[in-house]
Amino acid sequence: MLKTLASLPRSVWLIGLISLVNDSASEMLYPLMPLYLASVLMAGPKAIGLIEGVAEATSSLFKLVSGVIVNKTNKTKPWIVFGYSVAAIGRPLIAFVGSWFGVLCIRFADRLGKGLRSSPRDTLLAESVPANQRGITFGLHRSMDNLGAVIGPLLAAYLLAIQMPLREIFMWAIIPGAITVVLALCLKEPARNISSIAPTKFVWSLAGFPPQFKRYILVVGLFALSNSSDMFLLLRARELGVPQEEIPLLWAGISLITAVFGTPLSALSDRFSRKYFIACAWAIYALIYVGMGYSGLTLGWLCGLFVLYGLFKAGTEGVEKALVADLAPPGLTGRAFGWFNMCSGIMLLPASFIFGVLYEAYSPTAAFLFSGGCAFLSLLLLVFWVFRTPKHA
Template sequence: MYLTLRDRPGGKSAASSAAPRIATTVVLLGIVSLLTDISSEMVNAVLPLYLTAEVGLGVLAYGFVDGLYQGVSALLRIGGGYVGDRSNRPKWVAAVGYGLSALSRVGMLVAHNLAAISAVVTADRLGKGLRTAPRDAMIADSSDPRALGRSFGVHRTLDTIGAAIGPMVAFSMLLLVPGDYNSVWVVSAGFAFVGVAVIVLFVPNRKTKAVRAGQSFRHLLRQVTGPRLRRPLIAAGLLALFTVGDGFLYLSLQQRDHMAAKYFPLLYVGSNISYLLLAIPFGRLADRIGRTRVFLGGHVALLAVYLFAAGPFGGAWSTVLVLGLLGTYYAATDGVLPALVTPLVDAHARGSGIAAAQTVVVLARFASSLAFGSLWLLLGSTHALFLVGGLLLATLALSVWLLRGSEATPAAEESESEVTA
């Protein structure tokens, strides 16, 4: 049960006298994401090796698949956010997206070439694109405005627990039966379908502020790309353009240290553990000192990842440091970006505003993956990482200017506090 408490003239609401609590909807959506990420990270953790060692694809082909993984979801993010806002049924839009991703796990059983694997990855990412903005809109709508960063941090922590468990499950299965990728795909599908069951059966259909009647998609698009969002969107897109995909970073570490293939999935575990430990603290820090500062600080950590991954010093300590810094980057950016965007968007366009930011990021990462695969072939992994690091440093300086004052304009809506009774 939820109680919405508004400030009253001449007095303070009950919510103002105590620290905001995390809504049940946030926790339930976190559990759905936990189960789904166990599934997706089981596949993602073994996919680079499966493609390069088992299927026999080259680094450039992997860059194409990784680009699809990063960018295809952009095709439906704006649509998912808009449909969630327009229909006022964000839960069911998100549930369809989770279901599409679950079905794609079954497709891995028959995908044994570049075309088939690309189709399966495309289906999975379309599902992610459809569900992400409606889900984040439900998180934002059910959270106290003072604790947006903390709420997204709680959700991302649960999400990342699943992302840490998934590679360990895949590692254990391949350790027991080397090369048995089909078993990984089957178990992955099982976790995904349980996640779909949880959102359908247990997550309340918490309605967001609906799009006003007669409001066209074009009008809504103009609103979410207006002056309040334009500079943050440009900054997020530029920074994402120089964000190297995790798979490339892990392949670089494996080649540098001549790591045995069976240990490859554990690299995903390391970065995800760092992420889950830091997601809530960084969410709270963002609420306290400013979301733009934490967001930019995360990209400083990413710059350090490139320097240590490409540096001459290998070994276990260097790998652990890279994984820790990579988790720091995700903890400081993944949940902080929607928390940064939410106050800049009117309540009736919340899902669409979050989707706009996420679309810019995934499109930029799609281009980044394709470009980095080519740079790897031309320059080698070390020089490619140093080059991207230099470009990221220059972009950080520009982004400081672009994001200046981006938290100064609140959304035109009444502040609400929501607690679980």
């Protein structure tokens, strides 16, 4: 594995470094958002669900837009640079808002930037390496991204420990944001073969994709209905007795597990079937959410479930994207990632909103059982429908 890592192109490592720096800023703020919304802006679970749902749905829609544009123009770098620039400008502005609606507007802009950069970035990664290196490539990217998600919460925990106000912490995000934009300007377009010639018009549909890819996209969308905002996991931890200053550390622990195991697990999927990795990870996810809803959950079991959540992320984040590249016909990689990223994110709006309503109106148990049930149904469809063996007459 180390030899393969060393042979990966410069652009793969550079994108990983960009994600590391960007997530250091993003994840420094992410675990503080529910605390900021609840303690400073006096927003409840329903408001948090609405904010995160709208933000992620926006990101998802623009992931399809940017993916289609990439296939039309064969250009990835401009959208990557622009997307990171929007996020770098938007995040520090959270310090100046006076209501949760202001946070909603800024999160909208931040996720707009993510939507515009994600599919072009994934396309650049997929087209920079051969098919037998896609797993390790996407795994490396996700590991470096999650390493940033370790650094960010640790910075947040330190700043909280020295009693820096939440508003000032948000302002510090401008520094890594600027570094990210500079690094993105250093990217180069990958070499493309004749099969990647741009089409004569914009194509938005799934025309030209194999049936298995279409089934996979549908089930990914259903699974996303179970995958509400991670802020609810942090809110649950706070309610179960985890001190406020330790919330960022808990989130950093999840990201550290994902960073450590993401690359080796994704590399294994280059040698074995990717579908088994995804199926096992989805089964773990369903168990995690059922467990999180248990009313008698102790802090010890809570930490165990958070460890499993880190392993779930490690076993899916890179492998799912590698599978998209495997199933995409030549020349349609951008649109394939556009549809995958959109369907895996567009359902976060209803997912987060429904979860927030169930959490506030009924109980945390009802909300977590709903998500666990959706995940289990998705697992069954993945195994018995998406990857079914076709019958030949």
